[in-house]
Amino acid sequence: MPALRPTLPLIPLAVLLYRNELIETNSLDAECDAVPIQSIRGGDARVWGEILRSPNAYLFHFFELARFELPIAAMRADPGSAIRFVRLPAADDRTVQHLWRNQVLPYLWSAQGYAVLHVSAVAWRRQIVAFAGVSGAGKSTLATALLQSGARLFSDDGLRVRFHRGSAWAWPGSRAVRLWPDSADALRGGSFDAVRGVTYSSKAHFELRETARSPTLPGKLRCIYVLDGREDVQTPIDVQPVVAQDAFQQLARHSFVLDPHESVCAEMHFNTLSDLAAGGYVKRLRYPRSYARLRDVVQAVHFETMNSCTPPSA
Amino acid sequence: MHTTERLTFARMTTQPDCDMHGRYMAAEGVRARRIGNETMVLVMSTGHYLSLNATGSIVWEQLLRGATPAEVASSVAQSFSIPPEQAASDVNHVMADLLLHRVVVAAPAAEA
Numbered sequence: 001m002p003a004l005r006p007t008l009p010l011i012p013l014a015v016l017l018y019r020n021e022l023i024e025t026n027s028l029d030a031e032c033d034a035v036p037i038q039s040i041r042g043g044d045a046r047v048w049g050e051i052l053r054s055p056n057a058y059l060f061h062f063f064e065l066a067r068f069e070l071p072i073a074a075m076r077a078d079p080g081s082a083i084r085f086v087r088l089p090a091a092d093d094r095t096v097q098h099l100w101r102n103q104v105l106p107y108l109w110s111a112q113g114y115a116v117l118h119v120s121a122v123a124w125r126r127q128i129v130a131f132a133g134v135s136g137a138g139k140s141t142l143a144t145a146l147l148q149s150g151a152r153l154f155s156d157d158g159l160r161v162r163f164h165r166g167s168a169w170a171w172p173g174s175r176a177v178r179l180w181p182d183s184a185d186a187l188r189g190g191s192f193d194a195v196r197g198v199t200y201s202s203k204a205h206f207e208l209r210e211t212a213r214s215p216t217l218p219g220k221l222r223c224i225y226v227l228d229g230r231e232d233v234q235t236p237i238d239v240q241p242v243v244a245q246d247a248f249q250q251l252a253r254h255s256f257v258l259d260p261h262e263s264v265c266a267e268m269h270f271n272t273l274s275d276l277a278a279g280g281y282v283k284r285l286r287y288p289r290s291y292a293r294l295r296d297v298v299q300a301v302h303f304e305t306m307n308s309c310t311p312p313s314a
Numbered sequence: 315m316h317t318t319e320r321l322t323f324a325r326m327t328t329q330p331d332c333d334m335h336g337r338y339m340a341a342e343g344v345r346a347r348r349i350g351n352e353t354m355v356l357v358m359s360t361g362h363y364l365s366l367n368a369t370g371s372i373v374w375e376q377l378l379r380g381a382t383p384a385e386v387a388s389s390v391a392q393s394f395s396i397p398p399e400q401a402a403s404d405v406n407h408v409m410a411d412l413l414l415h416r417v418v419v420a421a422p423a424a425e426a
Contacts, residue, residue, distance in 0.1 A: 038361075244350035245365060252363050260361025267345055270356040270363070274347040277354075 021082040022100060028069040028086060030057035037259060040103070043135020051107070051258070058258060060104050065091040068104050075111040075258075101174045106158025107258040111265050114160035115272035116256040119224065120177065121159045121170065122151035126219035128170040129305050130159055131285075132254040133227035138289065140177040142227070144187050145298050152215050153177065158256060161221060163275050168221040175214045186291040223305055224282045226250050229289040237293075237300040238286045239308070247282035248273055332409035334384040334402065337421040338377050344417055346374065359416055366408075373408045377418060383409050 033054050040049035040062070052059040060068040066087050073081035083104075087096055110116045119130040120143035129151075131139040140156060147153055155173030162169055179187065226242060242250065251273045260266050276282065283304075287297045332338075340346070343358035346366075353366040353374055366374055369390070376386045383405050391401035412418045 245352035245354070248349050248354050249365065261358060263343060263358050266356060266358050266361070270345055270347070270354070274349060274354060277349050278347075 023082050023084045024087060025084045026086065028057075028059065028067060028084060030054035030059055030069050031067075034059050037261070049103075053259065058107075060099075060107070062091075062099055062103070064088055066096050066099055068100065070104065070108060074108060098176075101176075102157040106173070106256040109158065109160050110256050110269065111258045111262065113265075113268055114162050114171070115251075115269050115276075117159045117161060117224070117251065118157060118254045118256060119159050120156050121154040121173075122146045123154040123172075123215045123219050124151050124222075124302075124305065126215065126217070127222040127305070128154055128159075128219045129222050129301070130170070130224045131227055132224055132250060133229075136180070137227040138183075138229050139227060140179055141183040141187065141294075142297065142301070144177055144179065144183070145294050146301065148187075149298050149302060154215055154219070161272060161276070163272060168272075168276060168279070168281060169218045170221045171218045172215050182291075186294070221276075221281060224251070224276070225285040225301065226282060228284050228286040230286060231289055233288045233290040233293065235286065235288040237288070237297055239300065239304045240284050240286070241280060242282045242284050244277045244280075248277035250282060251276055332383060332406060332413055333420070334387070334406065334409075335382050337380065337382055338409075338412075338418040339421045340378060341416050341419045348375075355417055357416055362415070364415055364417065369404055370408045370411075373405055374412070374417075377412075 031052075031054070034052035034057075035054075036050050037053050038051050039047045040051065040060075042048050049060065049062040049065075052061065056072055058070040058072070060070065062068075066085055068083060068085045070083055071081040074083060083100075085096065085100070091099070106116045106118070117130060117132065119132045120139040121128055121130040122143050123129075129146075131142050133139050143151075143153065143156065153175050154170070156175065156177045158173050160171035160173065162171075225239070255269070255273070257269050258265065285297075285301065287293075287300070341357070341359065345356040345358070347354050348371060351368045351371070353371040355364040355366060355374075356362075357364060372390060372393075373383075373386050376389060377383070381389070384402070387398065387402040387405040390396070390405060391398045394401070409418075
């Protein structure tokens with residue numbers, strides 16, 4: 001009889017039970033003695049927000065949109081702590097929710113023992129495949145296209161990763177993707193409903209919401225593709241391994257870390273990225289940026305993932 | 315995409331002086347991991363990641379074993395069959411970068 005072996009990583013009970021409570025308010029107590037610790041930049045390198053720290057809380061300032069106060073207690077999943085926010089006139093409800101889910105929450109996860117990658121990820125039978133790249137590289141477009149071949153949207157923007165028994169596991173996150181108008185036009189239909197986007201982006205986005213049932217349990221991380229899209233439509237589709245040191249740098253560029261001076265968080269992040277880089281999880285996907293060849297790219301990713309990606313048993 | 319300033323990699327390029335006959339140790343809050351032929355370094359005091367190339371990795375590993383920069387240079391010269399002056403210059407550059415980015419500090423006199 002085979003020995004009973006756990007198939008899922010242990011999840012801290014407090015994290016399972018805890019649901020952050022968002023409370024709207026007119027002012028934040030921690031603002032008076034907070035100091036900036038890092039800037040938040042958009043894909044065009046423009047600073048559109050900053051993170052500050054006070055003795056008892058972290059503060060997120062999204063300029064002209066909203067400010068969030070994250071008590072230190074929330075880092076420890078204290079059920080007694082609630083997260084307060086101040087909404088500024090330019091932000092509607094959807095924008096506040098988006099800032100919370102896709103910006104603040106990934107940073108919070110980074111302080112709760114996860115490496116949090118800025119990627120779009122899908123699940124194929126609980127095998128997780130993620131796409132990393134600069135803004136506009138096609139992460140969300142490719143993830144959305146894969147949904148039409150049987151994948152499920154697993155997380156857009158922040159993907160939690162942690163090693164357990166030598167394998168990388170990923171946790172589901174935000175299941176709404178934002179697409180540029182041309183991508184939305186090319187991909188509209190299927191199991192998605194288009195809804196209007198958020199207010200803060202200088203360019204129009206479409207937010208698509210998956211209506212089919214999405215994964216709720218962690219899955220094994222199979223592969224992280226760093227996107228290398230080429231404008232030449234004849235570009236051959238090609239997947240190559242990324243040498244470990246380059247893989248580490250790619251992962252570091254595409255991740256969230258709340259407070260790099262907080263030693264436990266920083267060290268955990270460093271170790272997880274090192275393990276991912278050394279474990280061969282990162283590959284480079286070169287492909288033509290052409291909607292006419294999107295189906296070919298999807299097939300290539302599917303084939304590569306199922307046949308060649310490093311089994312998550314490093 | 316929304317990246318943060320701390321995740322920008324710093325390639326080490328500035329070269330202040332170091333004591334080639336002194337002994338050095340990893341600064342507090344520094345973690346390092348050999349990945350491929352490079353070494354990734356986390357410096358918690360500054361919140362930066364740094365990468366050491368192959369030569370830097372050799373210097374780093376020998377320093378941690380207690381070698382002085384001069385001893386490291388001698389070892390590098392022998393291992394790579396390069397002139398001692400060139401090895402000393404290369405190691406001096408690496409040391410200057412390690413000091414600049416607070417990766418290493420001079421060891422206390424009792425340990426020297």
